[in-house]
Amino acid sequence: MNIRRIESLLNSVKSGKTSIDEAMLQLKSLPFEDLGFARVDHHRSLRKGFPEVIWGEGKTSGQILKIMKQLKKKGQNILITRLDNRKAMAIQKVFPKSLYHPRSKVLTYLTHRLELKGKGMILVITAGTTDIPVGEEAAITAQFMGNRVETLYDVGVAGIHRLLSERPRLEAARVLIVVAGMEGALPSVVGGLVDRPVIAVPTSIGYGTSFGGVAALLAMLNSCASGVSVVNIDNGFGAGCMASLINHM
DSSP: OOHHHHHHHHHHHHHTSSOHHHHHHHHTTOSOEEOSSOEEOTTHHHHHSSOOOEEOTTSOHHHHHHHHHHHHHTTOOEEEESOOHHHHHHHHHHOTTOEEETTTTEEEEOSSOOOOOOSSEEEEEESSGGGHHHHHHHHHHHHHTTOEEEEEOSOOGGGTHHHHTTHHHHHHOSEEEEEEOTTOOHHHHHHTTOSSOEEEEEOSOSSGGGGGGHHHHHHHHTOOSTTEEEOOTTOHHHHHHHHHHHHHO
16 A cells, blocks of 8 residues: 555545544555465555565466555556566456566556656666666666656667767766676766766676676676666666665655
């Protein structure tokens, strides 16, 4: 249950439209609801400012649908990550107004309009075209959490002039998410150009010695640029969350 629903319920009790018993019935599933296979955290939006996010990988479409139905009952907007096309099709039969993003494997369903409460703009940058799926996961996550998001794709260090031509956009952002595979050099370059927080996201893109993103991860952790933080390999969602927290401060 989100803050908006809680406030509405309390006002309804205050005005006499809803009885205390009716209100208690609505609140009884706080702080979580046990579905047997999952404990849905309805209290998270009150603690964190955004609802529980569903990890789609490893869950059946039936399990995901049961979680979605309970979140919908509480008036929560719904975000699902790592959702393959087959499961997405099954979910959209039940939730036809849901929106699936096949490139990033993210699905969203809105019970109410998103409110843009972020203080500024979050810019998502990718080094290459093949890094875009992770970048899009970050961008959609940040948008879902109430931020204005812009993207800047394929501006890696192999052609650094592509990045330098976009200096005004770098400087206009309040937070920057920089996504890169291979040697993972781009976040260091961006970090050396701006006076804003840079969230580096290593991807698993690259030849053999990239070790599935480990080389990029270590390079980003060893960045000599100040103000660069690093999330896990391919973790666009985590980057979007962190950027949103910073942008709401």
